[in-house]
Amino acid sequence: MxxxxxxxxxxxxxxxxxxxxxxxxxxxxxxxxxxxxxxxxxxxxxxxxxxxxxxxxxxxxxxxxxxxxxxxxxxxxxxxxxxxxxxxxxxxxxxxxxxxxxxxxxxxxxxxxxxxxxxxxxxxxxxxxxxxxxxxxxxxxxxxxxxxxxxxxxxxxxxxxxxxxxxxxxxxxxxxxxxxxxLTVPPTVTAATGMDALSHAVEAYTSQNASPMTDLYALEAIRLIGTHLRTAVANGSDLAARDGMAKASMYAGIAIGNAGTNIVHALAYPLQGQHRVTHGVANSLLLPYGMEFNALSNLTKFAAVAEALGEPIAGLSPRAAASKSAEACRLLSLDVGIPQTLREVGIKAEHLADLVEGAMKVTRLLANNPRQVRVEDVKAILEKAL
Ligand SMILES: [Fe+2]
Missing domain, CATH: 3.40.50.1970 (Rossmann fold)
Structure with missing residues (x-):
């Protein structure tokens, strides 16, 4: 509002x-x-x-x-x-x-x-x-x-x-x-923590609790991550990239500290609790799937996310521009070596029911989600991610 x-x-x-x-x-x-x-x-x-x-x-x-x-x-x-x-x-x-x-x-x-x-x-x-x-x-x-x-x-x-x-x-x-x-953080940790920061920024920017104040920080964090994460992973001694990511992480922290996270962090909770997948990997893996689900909730904001990640959106319909946000995120995620499926982190089909149940309990975060989340939705997202 x-x-x-x-x-x-x-x-x-x-x-x-x-x-x-x-x-x-x-x-x-x-x-x-x-x-x-x-x-x-x-x-x-x-x-x-x-x-x-x-x-x-x-x-x-x-x-x-x-x-x-x-x-x-x-x-x-x-x-x-x-x-x-x-x-x-x-x-x-x-x-x-x-x-x-x-x-x-x-x-x-x-x-x-x-x-x-x-x-x-x-x-x-x-x-x-x-x-x-x-x-x-x-x-x-x-x-x-x-x-x-x-x-x-x-x-x-x-x-x-x-x-x-x-x-x-x-x-x-x-x-x-x-x-x-x-400067000494290894590439895998740089990638997972950097994508976790992207999740913070995207979720805060599109949260029900987003405000003009958090939007400033969230969008700049997304832009900085789109600009610097690949370099920070590819060459950890690149100080400009490390500087950009340090700022991005802090700005994204300011954004979630006030607007909160939503569906990605909610679905990541049981992955961490039930299967001890690390926080960074759990959120990084689920981020593009969460964005695909949420894009319909606010085409303008998801189009802005796509643009901040470097996607050309001029001339596209609002729907097409919003879709570019998850595409850009997935490409970034692939480039920095994040697991793309739940199977890659040891999850099997028989685990999904407990993961769905666990995610639905994270009402604190699901209440912030810009699109209403039903149990069928969580099931569908996790099946897609499997
Ligand atoms: Fe996080």
């Missing part, structure tokens, strides 16, 4: 640019921190990236306790020992450095340092009672946008499902986006 009321929230500060990570110490000091609990991962520690953040903190007289025992695609159970270590350390600030795994874990830990109980108590929408300790999030991949959003996603083994903490109180105080940190 034109002119509807929309709220827009982002971190109080975003610092962007090559070398931005070196400002971590100064930002921690500005936030009043004296002892930082740094959540990172073994790969970044080995590469020396974690040590650089610790050095930046140390230069400002801030003590650091480093925790790298994170679980990739973290389960709820993996957060408890991390939160316990944070509390025991006496830290008064949390720094997250890494991909979605470290950033979501850091968000949960900062929150649990000021909220009673365990992570399970806060899985859901708006359940967090107070802001956590001050936090600084620094992404090392270009994809999740977790440094911006109010969401943190965890695997719940008992439910074979992924569940999220969603609260504006978990938006970090500072997001630091430094393209230099992404």
């Amino acid at each position: 034109t002119g509807k009321v929309a709220t827009f929230r982002i971190p109080a500060q975003i610092t962007l640019g090559c070398g931005a990570a070196e400002t971590a110490g100064a930002e921690a000091k500005r936030l009043g921190g004296t002892h930082a609990f740094v959540v990172s991962d073994p790969i970044l520690q080995k590469l020396g990236a974690t040590e650089k953040i610790v050095a930046s903190l140390s230069a400002q007289g801030i003590k650091a306790t480093v925790y790298v025992e994170v679980e990739y695609e973290p389960s709820v159970g993996s957060v408890a020992p991390c939160a316990a270590a944070a509390k025991k350390s006496g830290a008064d600030l949390v720094v997250g450095l890494g991909g979605g795994t470290s950033l979501d874990t850091a968000k949960a830990v900062a929150m649990l340092m000021r909220n009673e109980g365990s992570l399970e108590d806060y899985l859901g929408i708006g359940l967090v009672k107070r802001r956590g300790v001050p936090s600084i999030l620094i992404p090392s991949t270009a994809g999740t946008g977790a440094e911006i959003t109010p969401n943190a996603l965890f695997y719940v083994p008992a439910a074979r499902d992924k569940k999220a903490v969603v609260s504006p109180l978990t938006i970090p105080d500072v997001a630091i986006v430094d393209p230099l940190l992404t």
Whole structure:
């Protein structure tokens, strides 16, 4: 609806640019921190990236306790020992450095340092009672946008499902986006995280909750991904491509942090929960299928997506122009080596019924979808993707 009321929230500060990570110490000091609990991962520690953040903190007289025992695609159970270590350390600030795994874990830990109980108590929408300790999030991949959003996603083994903490109180105080940190990301991860970012941008742009503010960021993110993802995958040391993707990921994070995702992320949830397909691959694989389904809902916006991805749409009918969006997405997906079918990630026909059931439970995201989603629709999309 034109002119509807929309709220827009982002971190109080975003610092962007090559070398931005070196400002971590100064930002921690500005936030009043004296002892930082740094959540990172073994790969970044080995590469020396974690040590650089610790050095930046140390230069400002801030003590650091480093925790790298994170679980990739973290389960709820993996957060408890991390939160316990944070509390025991006496830290008064949390720094997250890494991909979605470290950033979501850091968000949960900062929150649990000021909220009673365990992570399970806060899985859901708006359940967090107070802001956590001050936090600084620094992404090392270009994809999740977790440094911006109010969401943190965890695997719940008992439910074979992924569940999220969603609260504006978990938006970090500072997001630091430094393209230099992404130079060492391998091509497969660059591709999957980059296509996940495209999914964020496309879904937010076409969401029921899209606003003029999120549209600005979402469309620019789509344009940047169309321009830079292929190069970032083909030549990871191309700094212009890495810079473009770092910006795209952050802009897409701003867009989903306020407009949300929809059908692609909803259908990807059970793929992650039931079959442990990684978040990036699950969403990347399903994106063109979701776009094909949704294109009818808003021909103008899907035509704009096609144009932002570089498709010539002049002279085409609105329907033909909108169709070009999914075609462009599929070509990009093929070029960067994303699996194109569910079979390629181990899914068989007998798994579809559970996947359909799981997807239909993700009502939080399906409610944002621009086209009404019936159970037959989900079944048809997954059969097509098989
Ligand atoms: Fe995502």
